[in-house]
Amino acid sequence: VATHGYGESVRSWHMRNSHVRIHCFYDRPGAPPVEDAGPNLTFHRIDAEKFLTFMAGCRAVVCTAGFESICEAAYLDKPVLTIPLEGHHEQQLNARDGEAAGVAVSHSTFDLDALARLPERVSHPWFRAWCQSAEHHLLRTIEILVA
Numbered sequence: 001v002a003t004h005g006y007g008e009s010v011r012s013w014h015m016r017n018s019h020v021r022i023h024c025f026y027d028r029p030g031a032p033p034v035e036d037a038g039p040n041l042t043f044h045r046i047d048a049e050k051f052l053t054f055m056a057g058c059r060a061v062v063c064t065a066g067f068e069s070i071c072e073a074a075y076l077d078k079p080v081l082t083i084p085l086e087g088h089h090e091q092q093l094n095a096r097d098g099e100a101a102g103v104a105v106s107h108s109t110f111d112l113d114a115l116a117r118l119p120e121r122v123s124h125p126w127f128r129a130w131c132q133s134a135e136h137h138l139l140r141t142i143e144i145l146v147a
Contacts, residue, residue, distance in 0.1 A: 065091035079118035
């Protein structure tokens with residue numbers, strides 16, 4: 001997932017690495033639902049369900065450092081490369097937290113060459129267990145507040 005400002009960076013990197021299949025979901029105003037930009041490069045207008053479907057079947061995730069994308073990728077055991085948006089302090093913190101938790105690698109610039117340094121597969125059973133315990137923790141918090 002990227003802002004449309006990264007579109008040219010994706011295209012430029014892909015020209016040198018056209019053997020790598022990329023599905024890029026981005027927020028370009030007026031973008032068509034799907035844009036085939038050449039062999040192995042497809043841009044998609046952001047669509048949450050479609051994004052999760054593609055994420056479930058991908059090799060790795062490259063995203064700005066939004067909390068949900070990092071967590072969804074970690075839940076699905078996908079290697080993650082984050083590129084926090086400049087000036088977005090929340091994303092800087094998310095990127096640092098992702099690295100500290102061992103679920104992401106972060107770069108300050110849009111450098112898809114870093115994909116080669118990501119592991120083939122990751123496993124975060126502790127994260128999945130934590131997510132699956134959310135309902136229990138929420139109910140316990142409500143019980144404490146109501147008491």
